[in-house]
Amino acid sequence: MISVPEPTQTRKPIIAQNNHLITCSNCGNDSDFFEVADGVILTSRYIQNNDGSFVQDGDESQILGEVRLFCAECNHDLTAHHQRFVEMLF
Numbered sequence: 001m002i003s004v005p006e007p008t009q010t011r012k013p014i015i016a017q018n019n020h021l022i023t024c025s026n027c028g029n030d031s032d033f034f035e036v037a038d039g040v041i042l043t044s045r046y047i048q049n050n051d052g053s054f055v056q057d058g059d060e061s062q063i064l065g066e067v068r069l070f071c072a073e074c075n076h077d078l079t080a081h082h083q084r085f086v087e088m089l090f
């Protein structure tokens with residue numbers, strides 16, 4: 001997988017995926033989406049420097065609630081597609 005793929009090889013799977021695009025059943029949008037997570041705890045670790053300034057050293061977030069997917073055009077609930085959304089997230 002180190003060799004550079006030819007353009008035709010990279011294009012083929014993308015065309016195949018077009019048949020399986022997540023599309024809003026309400027407005028037909030297939031490009032813009034919101035992911036909303038409930039009950040998120042954001043934890044950030046900071047280190048204080050000698051001059052009193054801080055630098056962020058770590059970032060850990062924890063999702064306690066449900067994660068939902070919405071159409072960014074009409075806010076239609078697309079959570080039924082969320083599993084596929086996660087699988088296609090790169």
Ligand SMILES: [Zn+2]
Nearest residue numbers: 024027071074
């Ligand atoms: Zn929509």
